[in-house]
Amino acid sequence: MDGIDQGWWWLIGGVLLLIAEVLAPGFFLIFIGVAAMVTGLFVLLFDLALAPALALFAIYTALAVYLGRRVYANRPVPAASGHLNDRSAALIGRSAVAVGPIDEHGGRARLGDGEWSARGGPAQAGDRVEIIGVEGNCLIVRGTPKLEG
Known part of the structure; x- marks a missing residue:
């Protein structure tokens, strides 16, 4: 399989992961899906082999999870009422x-x-x-x- 075909498979896999996130929300598959899509773009642009593509995917996944946790972990959730538990x-x-x-x-x-x-x-x-x-x-x-x- 050449880099062009492989790139499309990465993009398709990323889109499928994003669809899975919509169907079963847990806000984790979105990071892996984005990483797969970015990997697919790099494979298409630079005609990479499978080993470098897997390495890029691992790096992008770690980076996406790190950035996502950083952004969403510090976000306060407003309470609808100050008496939520009372x-x-x-x-x-x-x-x-x-x-x-x-x-x-x-x-x-x-x-x-x-x-x-x-x-x-x-x-x-x-x-x-x-x-x-x-x-x-x-x-x-x-x-x-x-x-x-």
Whole structure:
């Protein structure tokens, strides 16, 4: 097999690795695919034999993995919420509606499509309350002032 045919095989192999990365993402095959494609270009340009092509492929793979890890390892991943591992803390500050009377001894509040135990208030059925804390599965709420209308 001459260098021209070999170069095309390197390019085809690189493209197949990139396709495999799209089908099964893990962000590793992309580095090997890019290295194979660059090797294919060098083989086509300089009509290299198999041994130098394999050596170039090894060097390009190592270089691509090194550069890729350097670029992507230092990239911070933004959290969608500051309370990623504390879901109950994400409820603080939200509004709920009192299902019945809520006082310091207890009551029920509707948050979204669910009902929660609640205490605090005071609030009457239908009043909007603000969640100021969570203890276990009980919302700690305070009544919001009603607007005179």
